[in-house]
Every structure is written in structure tokens, then in C-alpha cells.
Amino acid sequence: MVSVGTPKEGSGAETRERILVEASRLFAVQGYHGTTTREIAAEVGISQPSLFFHFPTKKAIVEELCRLDLIPAVSRIEGLLAGGGSPAAKLFAMIAGEVACILASPYDLRAHLAYEVLNDPDLGTYRDLAHRFDEATRDVIRAGCDTGEFIEVDPAIAQQLVIAVLLRAPVTDRHVQPNLKDLEPQMSAALVLRSLLTDPGRLDDVAAEAAPLTRRYCAA
């Protein structure tokens, strides 16, 4: 019986994948510059020069992680904005959807996107993507303020609150009881929406309207 499921690459793609997983974990805890290629290789279980068979440079590893994180995220949020729904439901779906994606990802993402990585001039390409994501977030917030669904708030401040919740999701995740894990996307979204809604009593209605949007968001 011939194996048709796995392509010609053999175990090569697996090792490349394990490098991305372990590197993302180390970057998240120690930072990009605080992590050596020797540490990554040790976690993967290969020698340090073997890394360079799979990636041309150390920078290429973090660039690949940025790509895998930011390109789908920007496409998800811009797709959400293009569709229908109230601004409040869209923001709820975005937060719940992003947190769900972050927690489902094999990589320990988000943390390494902050600070040093996006500020590095060598990685400017991904800074543009991050700005597009932030801009889309501010658009939803602005729309909600215009319709009166949201309180009058500086979009930049509210957007920072959203980003803060997303960035802390993997950290929060580790501090929370396992039985609450499935609820974290909903709880994260509810926490932010409660603070932005003019009438917090509408939260359950917003969550209900957001449910199909969230499903579509995660599938996109």
C-alpha cells in the first residue's frame, strides 16, 4: 500500500513545523533576541546548524511566524468588516474569534509580535499588517460610537484595550481553571463589550447576534 497522504518531503516538513512551534514558545517567554538558535535546536532535538537547513536565517523563523499570524488575522477582520451586522456584534465576534484562534494555534503567538519584534526595522513589512489590523479595529469602534451603541470614547484608547486583551489571552489562559478554557473567547469579548456598550444590558443580545459572525470569523 502506497502512502499518498504525505507528500514527497518525508519528515522534513515535520521538523520545520516543530522548529516553528518551539521557537514561538521560546520567543514568547524570552523574547526574540533573548532566545538563541542553540536553545531552539535543543528543544527540537537537533543540532544547532541543522536549523539552517530548514530556515536560511534566525530572522526567517520569526518572519514566518509573523506571516502565519498576521496575514490570516488581517484577512479575517477585513472580511468581517465587509459583511453585515451591527458594530457591537462585529466587535464581539472579532474578539471572541481572535481569542479562539490564538488559543487553538499550535504556536505561542501574539506575545512575540509585541515590542521588540514589530519595532525591529528589519521586520517593517509586518508592522504594516499590524497597523491594518489596528485600523480595522478602530473602524469598528468608530462605527459603534456613531450609531450610539458605544459610549463616547477615544477609538485609540478602546483599540488599545482590545489589543491588550488579545495579547494577554495566552498568558491569561495559563492562569485560568481548565474547565473555563472553552469560555475564554466569550468572556474576553464580554469583558470588553460591557465597558463599551452604552446599555450594558444589551450584552446578551449582542452575543447572540455575534454567534454566527464568530463562527464565520474562525472559519475564514
Next chain:
Amino acid sequence: MVSVGTPKEGSGAETRERILVEASRLFAVQGYHGTTTREIAAEVGISQPSLFFHFPTKKAIVEELCRLDLIPAVSRIEGLLAGGGSPAAKLFAMIAGEVACILASPYDLRAHLAYEVLNDPDLGTYRDLAHRFDEATRDVIRAGCDTGEFIEVDPAIAQQLVIAVLLRAPVTDRHVQPNLKDLEPQMSAALVLRSLLTDPGRLDDVAAEAAPLTRRYCAA
């Protein structure tokens, strides 16, 4: 006329101070490991080896910054907990007070306390202080849940929300219109309290009760 204001050290203490200021800014943007002693020295306007007249090691610089940030913060929050007031007012005062202190500080703090710095085994001393601050935050949240002022929420999740707002304060600050800067402590506190209060309509009362506590908090 003899200068009595400045002590015997002459300009030595000034240079040491400028090193702390510039190092904190570079650490905040590039991370601790992403910043070299040459870059710090260049910002200060001295040669790289001259740093080592003022600090024995590079690590000593970041340790001093952690000390200057965490020791007063822990003392402030534990003093707040020991005093009177409702849990909601205490939490409001803590957030507004911390944001005010962060924005008033000559150092670009907080960012460098995250991730790589506190996770570094060499800096374990300050991890304990950070945990005391987090524990005190959870205590206030728990107290508010017990009295029914706050909604039923996992204290760990709500504490992460608070930490997230504090950590993003210097970042948010740079994105906000200058005329809103003075209001940022109040806005940050209000944003969090709105999401935690069982009755968000009480927000103005809570802010009023918190006002004297905030003043005492910043003075401590």
C-alpha cells in the same frame, strides 16, 4: 555663592540618571536582550565602557529599573488595601493612580517588566514583587465580587485585564491626543470599572469615592 542644592557627587548622579532614562526607553522598544550597551551609551552621549563606571553590569541597570518601579508600586497597592473604602473605589484608585505614576515617571517603565525580563531566572527577586502586586489586585477584585459590587468573574481574568491596561498605558499614551493626556488615568480606570461593576450606573459615584484615595495613592 556656594551651590548647596546639589550634593558632592557633581554631575556623576546626573549621568547615572540619564543612563536609567535612556536604557528604559530602549528596553521598552527593543527589549532587554535586543538593546546593547553601545546603544545606551550612544543615547547618553558617552563611550560604551563609561557605563561600567556607573553600573557594574548591564543586568544591574535593568535590576535598578525593576526596583524603582516595583517596590513603590507594591507599597502603594498594599497601603491602599490596608486602608478603608469600598472595593470598587479601591480598584478605581489603584488603576488611576498607577497610570498617573507610570505617565509621570521619567522612565519608560512597565513594558520591560513583561515577558523576557521577569521570566529571566537571573531576575527572580523581582518576579516575587510582581506576584505580590498581582495578588493584591486579585484581592480587591475578590472583595468586590463578595460584596456584590462586581459581577461574578474569575479574579485571574479580571486581574489580567487590569495588568493589560497598565502595561499598555505608555503605548496608548503615544496614540492619544495631547489634550486627553491628563484624563487618561481616569479613563483607564473607568474603562475597567464599567466592565466589572454589577451596576455600571454607579460609575460616577465610584469615581467620586475614589478621588481622595487616588490622591493618597499617588503621594504614597
Next chain:
DNA sequence: GTCTATAGATGGATAGAC
């Protein structure tokens, strides 16, 4: 207190065998 020169250590990346 600051400088130049440099030691000593570490980390990213290459060469070439298997």
C-alpha cells in the same frame, strides 16, 4: 568621570562528511 584599546565570551552562520 571619561576615554582608547582590547580581552573574553557568546551567538549566528558556513563547510563538508555521512
Next chain:
DNA sequence: GTCTATCCATCTATAGAC
């Protein structure tokens, strides 16, 4: 595809003059 050996750049830190 992974290994050992090693090069070379960079970085922290020291030595010693001024």
C-alpha cells in the same frame, strides 16, 4: 536531513591612560 568542527561578527566587561 543531520552531524561535527569552526569561522567570524558582535557584545559585555576590563585595563590603564588622562
